Amino acid sequence: MNILMAASEAVPFAKTGGLADAVSALSLALANLGHQVRIALPRYYSIERDKLERMEGALGVPVGGGEEWSAVYTTILPGSPQKNPIPVYFIDHEQFFGRDGIYGSHGEPDFADNPRRFIFFSRSIFQLCRKLAWYPDILHSHDWPAAPAPVFLKYGERTGGFAHTASVLTVHNLGYQGIYSKDNFYYTNLGWDVFFNAGFDDWNMMNMLKAGLLSADKINTVSPTYARETQLSAHGFRLDGALRYRGDDYTGILNGIDTAIWNPRTDTYIPQTYSEKDMSGKAAGKAALQREFGLPLNPEVPLIGMVTRMTGQKGVGELFGPNYGSAWSICQDMELQWVILGTGEVWCEQEVLSLASRLSNFKARVGYSEEISHLIEAGSDFFLMPSRYEPCGLNQMYSLAYGTPPIVRNTGGLADTVENFDEEAGVGTGFVFNDLTPSAIYNTVGWAVWAYYNRSDQITAMRKRGMEQDFSWERSARKYLAMYQSCLGKG
Ligand code: ADP
Ligand code: GLC
Numbered sequence: 001m002n003i004l005m006a007a008s009e010a011v012p013f014a015k016t017g018g019l020a021d022a023v024s025a026l027s028l029a030l031a032n033l034g035h036q037v038r039i040a041l042p043r044y045y046s047i048e049r050d051k052l053e054r055m056e057g058a059l060g061v062p063v064g065g066g067e068e069w070s071a072v073y074t075t076i077l078p079g080s081p082q083k084n085p086i087p088v089y090f091i092d093h094e095q096f097f098g099r100d101g102i103y104g105s106h107g108e109p110d111f112a113d114n115p116r117r118f119i120f121f122s123r124s125i126f127q128l129c130r131k132l133a134w135y136p137d138i139l140h141s142h143d144w145p146a147a148p149a150p151v152f153l154k155y156g157e158r159t160g161g162f163a164h165t166a167s168v169l170t171v172h173n174l175g176y177q178g179i180y181s182k183d184n185f186y187y188t189n190l191g192w193d194v195f196f197n198a199g200f201d202d203w204n205m206m207n208m209l210k211a212g213l214l215s216a217d218k219i220n221t222v223s224p225t226y227a228r229e230t231q232l233s234a235h236g237f238r239l240d241g242a243l244r245y246r247g248d249d250y251t252g253i254l255n256g257i258d259t260a261i262w263n264p265r266t267d268t269y270i271p272q273t274y275s276e277k278d279m280s281g282k283a284a285g286k287a288a289l290q291r292e293f294g295l296p297l298n299p300e301v302p303l304i305g306m307v308t309r310m311t312g313q314k315g316v317g318e319l320f321g322p323n324y325g326s327a328w329s330i331c332q333d334m335e336l337q338w339v340i341l342g343t344g345e346v347w348c349e350q351e352v353l354s355l356a357s358r359l360s361n362f363k364a365r366v367g368y369s370e371e372i373s374h375l376i377e378a379g380s381d382f383f384l385m386p387s388r389y390e391p392c393g394l395n396q397m398y399s400l401a402y403g404t405p406p407i408v409r410n411t412g413g414l415a416d417t418v419e420n421f422d423e424e425a426g427v428g429t430g431f432v433f434n435d436l437t438p439s440a441i442y443n444t445v446g447w448a449v450w451a452y453y454n455r456s457d458q459i460t461a462m463r464k465r466g467m468e469q470d471f472s473w474e475r476s477a478r479k480y481l482a483m484y485q486s487c488l489g490k491g
Contacts, residue, residue, distance in 0.1 A: 001484060003030060004136035005039045006125050008118065008145035012078060013047050013088070014102055017309055018255070018394045019172045022222065023142055024077060025258040029477035031084045038134070040125045042097045042117070043073055043090035051075065052090060059091075059127040063120050064187045068093065070124055072131070079260060091124045103145075114145075115184035115206065122148035123188070126157050135161035138484045140168045144178030147212025148188065154215045155194045166490035168483060169216035171209070173391050174230050174237045175313060178208035199242065213242055217487040220251045222392035223413035227252030235389050235412075253480060254416055255392040256473030262377070262398045264467075269374035274403075276467040282378060282403055289379030292372065293339045293363035302452040303337045304445065305380030305404065307373045307395055310344025310352075315386035315409065318438050320351045326438035326445075331359045334449050339380070341365045341372050377402040381459075382431075382448050386441050390414045396430070400466035405459070406430040407448050417471070421447075421462060423455065429466040 005027055009020035027037045043049070052073035060067045070093045077086040091097075096117040104110045111117065122141070126149075129135050141149045150167035158165065185195055185206050199214035200206050213219050221227050229235040231244045243250050260266075264282070265275050271288045274281025283299060290297050308314045319327045331338060340352055343366060352364035365372060377383065383399035383406045392413030396406040400417070408414040410432050421428035431451075433444040452459055 001035045001138060001481075001488070002134065002136045003035055003037045003138045003140055003484070004125065004129065005037065005140050005142070006122065006146040006149050007039070007041060007142040008102065008121070010039055010041055010077075010088070013041060013090075014044050016102055018392065019143060021258060021394055022172065022255050022392075025256060025473045026477060026480065027077060027086050028079055028081075028258070029256070029473035030480070031081050031086050032474070033477055033481070034084065035481075036084070037086050038136075039077060039086060039088045040128060041088060041090055042121050043092040044102055045098045046100070047090060049073060055089075055131075057131065059124055059131060061120060061124045061127050062189050063123050064116070065189065068120055072128060089128055091121055091128070093120065096120055115178065115180040115208065116187045118145040118178065118208070119148050119184070119187050122146055123152055125149060126152060126162065129161065133161070136165055137488060138168055139165050140170065141212060141216070142170050143172050144176055144209040144212070147178065147209045149212070150216035151190070151194070151198045151200075151211045152188075155190055155198060164489050166218075166484070166487040167216045168487070169212045169219045171213070171219065171221045171230075171391070173313075174209075174221070174235070174239060175389070177210065177237065177239070179205050180208075182206040210239055210242055213239065213246065217490045218249050218251075218483050219246055220253050220483060222253065222255050223416045224252035224254065225415045226389070226391045226412035229389070229412060251483065253476055253483070254413060255394060255397075256476040257394060257397045257401060257471045259401070259472060262374075262401055264378055264402050267374055267378065269371045270378040274378075276403065276464045279403065279463070285375060285378035286381070287379075289339065289375050290337070292375060293365070295337050295339070295361070295363055298337075301335060301337055302381045302449050303339065303379065304382050304384050304407075305376040305399075306338075306340040306342065306384050307376050308340070308342040308344075308385070310342045310348035313388050313390075315388055315436055315441070316344070316348045318386060318436055318441055320348055320355070322347075322351075325351075326441045327355060327362065328359070330442055330445050331355070331362045334446060335453075336361060336449050338362045339364070339376060341367070341369060341376055343368055377404060380404050381452060382407050382445075384445065385409075385414065386433075386436060387411060387414060388436055393417070397471045400429055400469050401471065403463035403467045405448070405462050405466060407444055408432055409436055410434045417469075421451065421458075423451075423458065426458065426461065427465075428462060429469065430462070
């Protein structure tokens with residue numbers, strides 16, 4: 001099959017979260033299964049031009065009532081199978097992408113021209129394929145920035161080389177829909193009839209994700225539980241009706257993890273590699289982590305780790321919120337150490353730094369670091385992820401792979417990947433709680449810490465069970481292939 005991935009992020013080029021990991025890893029897994037995959041991305045100016053090859057000529061992209069011109073750069077996705085390399089095409093447009101930030105910057109968290117930036121990108125990929133004279137069987141878009149692509153396909157582009165192209169849209173996070181003033185709609189060059197027929201209309205606004213979800217041939221999200229949850233109003237972000245309407249065309253496919261990057265047996269970011277057969281490297285990782293964060297070098301005390309975007313989705317309000325945060329009492333009452341790495345909402349960045357200045361067993365690093373994130377996965381005893389909602393979540397799977405039992409809320413992909421500890425039955429891979437309240441977090445962390453001190457054999461067995469789980473992308477890729485098959489030739 002020929003598969004074109006259209007996305008706003010892909011590692012190692014541009015990343016704000018798990019979307020970037022998922023796009024590249026899925027592409028690699030599909031290529032390893034013998035399919036021809038290509039990826040289209042915007043060329044943000046953080047992606048240096050001199051490391052890419054410039055394609056001859058330019059694309060004339062029909063948007064805004066006229067045409068916008070774009071250069072195209074290309075390279076091969078690192079890690080591609082040698083016999084079946086994955087080309088990545090970067091759509092270059094200085095006015096739209098020649099600035100710092102993917103969706104926004106510190107001064108402007110959501111760029112005002114985002115609807116036009118991503119409408120332009122979504123439209124450009126059709127011109128890209130024409131230029132390459134390469135047409136996909138499956139056009140696979142990810143999240144709201146590429147959601148207009150299936151709309152363009154359905155309303156106008158499904159001719160010539162695209163006559164038999166089917167479209168798939170994956171939702172990695174329903175909390176981000178690309179809702180903007182409908183004054184931006186003219187930029188699509190589509191008629192107002194399409195605004196209503198495709199489902200862009202949303203209380204007098206333009207909703208890009210909604211139109212994509214109603215136009216793509218098949219849609220999915222990144223875990224079975226989240227697929228069910230999003231069809232109910234509590235987690236549906238007002239699109240639950242649209243998702244229910246899609247019926248069997250909407251499914252949940254669990255992400256995998258890229259074991260070339262996230263593997264304690266080969267990880268080059270950690271001081272000593274390890275496996276379930278010999279965990280001494282994990283102890284070395286713990287010491288290195290304590291050193292890195294300036295904590296007392298104590299192998300006996302349980303160390304809780306977090307790597308997170310600091311937004312409401314991740315439960316940071318219940319942990320660090322001004323009036324009711326649980327982190328302070330956890331650190332005061334329990335014999336433990338705690339490290340957190342993350343960036344996000346300013347109040348939260350400030351609060352964790354402030355906590356760190358007042359508590360000797362709590363350390364925070366505000367920033368983004370691949371290296372430290374690996375060290376936290378390897379060196380912590382438990383990984384805390386109390387998400388309000390979680391489409392899939394990669395960090396809890398990384399921590400399972402690193403023998404670091406996750407403490408998670410029973411939601412979305414967390415529910416699908418972490419099995420609760422049951423002392424009697426001797427099963428479980430982590431600690432799971434239901435209600436997102438400061439007291440539930442407090443009690444569950446307390447339970448894990450208690451088990452650490454009093455049931456250490458069981459914790460050791462739990463670490464091993466986690467490390468033996470199979471979260472390979474190959475398994476997920478086969479499910480995507482089945483979905484592709486089910487709509488192949490739909491056009
Ligand atoms: P989400 O995409 O919702 O943020 P995921 O768990 O799916 O959640 O993916 C998060 C990804 O981003 C992981 O690969 C994680 O390691 C990474 N990440 C998030 N924040 C940071 C940070 N501050 N430094 C390094 N990596 C980070
Ligand atoms: C989103 C979700 C996260 C998921 C990731 C990759 O960022 O918040 O749960 O793992 O996408 O699909």
